[in-house]
Amino acid sequence: MEKLPMTREGVVRLEEEQRRLLEEERPAIIRAIASAREHGDLSENAEYHAARERQSFVEGRLAELKSIISLAEIIDPAALSGDVVRFGATIELADEETDAESTYQIVGTHEADVNSGRLSITAPLARALIGKSLGDSIEVVSPGGSKFYEIIKVDYK
16 A cells, blocks of 8 residues: 655554543543443334444544554654655745735645644645745645745744
8 A cells, every 4th residue: 555644743643633532532432332221122112323423433543544654754844954845845925916824734635634733745735836946936736726835934843
């Protein structure tokens, strides 16, 4: 299978989620199922069905996390340098129309969170940035139309 590029922080967050599901969620669900069973007829027991549904979700997420973590290829952005945008780079952009500045770090798909400034490597903006250099102007085509940005800073932290 193909390796998934990720930062160390992204893998740590996934491992923390996996630990929480194993050590906290799973035992809580087991207790909820046992408690619901004590109420008798399971065919009409909403608490039992809700707990079983939650158990199914948690077990599916645990399997997904195990797969993602096993395929993770950790890339340390601090080991990289230069003015060319690559995976792990933190980029400052200026919107060429409004001069509004924004900062993003290009990360793996499973650790992306645009609200926190972590942009998936598969996102249109990230794909437009990869391979470009400090001072370059890029065009990002989206359903809302084309946007133009200038790369004003490339950093590897």
